[in-house]
Amino acid sequence: MTTFDHGDIQLDELALDDEIVRRAGVATADVAEYALWLGDDALVLAQQLGWWISRAPELEEDIALGNIALDLLGHARSLLSYAGSASGRTEDDLAYWRGERDFRSSQLVEQPNGDYAHTIVRQLAAAVSMYELYSRLQSSGDATLAAIAAKAVKEVAYHREHCVEWFRRLALGTDESRRRLEIALDHVWPYVGDLFRDEPLIDRLEGIAVRPSSLRPAFDAVIDALAAETGIVFPAADTARGGGRRGWHTEYLSLLLAEMQVLAREHPGATW
Amino acid sequence: MPTLEEQRFDELIAADARVEPRDWMPEGYRKTLVRQISQHAHSEIIGMQPEANWISRAPSLKRKAILMAKVQDEAGHGLYLYSAAQTLGTPRDEMFQALVDGTAKYSSIFNYPTLTWADMGAIGWLVDGAAICNQVPLCRASYGPYGRAMVRICKEESFHQRQGFEILLELMNGTDAQKAMAQDAVDRWYAPSLMMFGPPDGDSPNSQQSMAWNIKRFSNDDLRQRFVDMLVPQAEALGVTLPDPDLRFNEQTGHYDYGQLDWDEFHEVLAGRGPCNGQRLAHRRKAFEDGAWVREAAAAYARTQAQLEKVAS
Secondary structure (H helix, E strand, C coil): CCCCCCCCCHHHHCCCCCCCCCCCCCHHHHHHHHHHHHHHHHHHHHHHCCCCCCCCCHHHHHHHHHHHHHHHHHHHHHHHHHHHCCCCCCHHHHHHHHCCHHHCCCCCCCCCCCCHHHHHHHHHHHHHHHHHHHHHHCCCCCHHHHHHHHHHHHHHHHHHHHHHHHHHHHHHHHHHHHHHHHHHHHHHHHHHHHHCCCCCHHHHHCCCCCCCHHHHHHHHHHHHHHHHHEEEEEEEECCCCCHHHHHHCCCCCHHHHHHHHHHHHHHCCCCC | CCCCHHHHHHHHHHCCCCEECCCCCCCHHHHHHHHHHHHHHHHHHCHHHHHHCCCCCCCCHHHHHHHHHHHHHHHHHHHHHHHHHHHHCCCCCHHHHHHHCCCCCCHHHHCCCCCCCHHHHHHHHHHHHHHHHHHHHHHCCEEHHHHHHHHHHHHHHHHHHHHHHHHHHHCCCCCHHHHHHHHHHHHHHHHHHHHCCCCHHHHHCCHHHHHHCCCCCCCCHHHHHHHHHHHHHHHHHHHCCCCCCCCCEEEECCEEEECEEEHHHHHHHHHCCCHHHHHHHHHHHHHHCCHHHHHHHHHHHHHHHHHHHHHHC
């Protein structure tokens, strides 16, 4: 009996694949700013969904939400790495060393996980809008953004399916699940409008960025169909003042960043 | 006189062949397997928590991605193992309920806290390293579904161990604070990881029978020795000190001698008095209870859909 070979560590095999899209060039300042919009949305959402790993209602959901969070983190890394090319910064410089006012994520993604219904409602708005966005961004005049979008859209299609299915289960499952879903919609849906605000930046990126307001009809069509199918009434999708793309956030983002950044900031200059 | 069924089972074991779910098996064999496989599944599920504790604070996006993937793998291992145990006639819900009720056992290692980022390295290197030593021989366990589940699990575990080693290597090449963090984590996880192989052979009541049934292939002390022999050169490569003043190479045996382990602590933690037993169980129970309304909604929706399809057909 000779064999239980195992656990022997080969130093030359230590490199792990990154699964991120390498940039084709250096971003201009405007393109970098736009990449932050999308990258910060993906990063904040990944941070939020990561919380569910070990806390989900079923083991299968620990895995599903973990997968979605991993995909989003991959998108965030590609986008932040590209954004950083404009100013000589890395993905980690941007993720860990910017303050809350410099984050360009929408107000939707920073809304708290809450119960499972809150997470599913936030995820529904995020995944449906991202799917429409990345579908169009594949034909961007910017080769790196187009490549990132082409990879992301395939993954986001699954994310959309996952949360639409859960939306149906919660809407048509039990009285309790429907009640919780309606509360979650009241809390989360007003922040959806922040995804579709046009900013002056978009005027300068014709043919490169996707105009947020142009996504609204396709988004509404998906939501209207779900409303008709389930009898759920969606509340108005706007607050008086959004502005995540300008660095105006709700109270939740700074706490989320404090937790995410604490260790990196304890060790300036360290590598991990 | 053994029955025909008993003869057939004994022949399978004697030939070192696989026993499959459809085969007759002695009740003790079935019970031993359900106990061992479900405990292993529970360990994977509870074992998610110490590492999930650092997902939100991982110090780089790459490390965050690797850690998320690893904890997610552990949920997957739990699922494979519950499925393997189900083939022996015990439903997953029943096993899971026992875990939530606090009546099921799981590996005592997960009742220790993860205090710093370096613990992610030490867990990968030491805890997953010990798990691999334990688990590679289980790929040849006589019960087919268990052995096959272990093949998949071991492939992923070896990636887990490598990423742990890589975390420590990066820290040991880093700042003084990072080096101190790495050594501190190794100091805390070394002895508990050696105890993962279970009590010394003289004190391990179930081992003999498990070895006779080809479930277990090596004794606790043999595996522990193999693990220590493997660790010493790796610790040297890392530049960390293993916290055992009695650790030294024995020319006669060709193995490393190591000092006494604190088996009182092991039994205390196993009995529920470790640093995090209450916390780990409360976390699992809260997730289970908070998710009850979601599972009920999914079940109700599935029933309605099935009904609708029936009406339609």
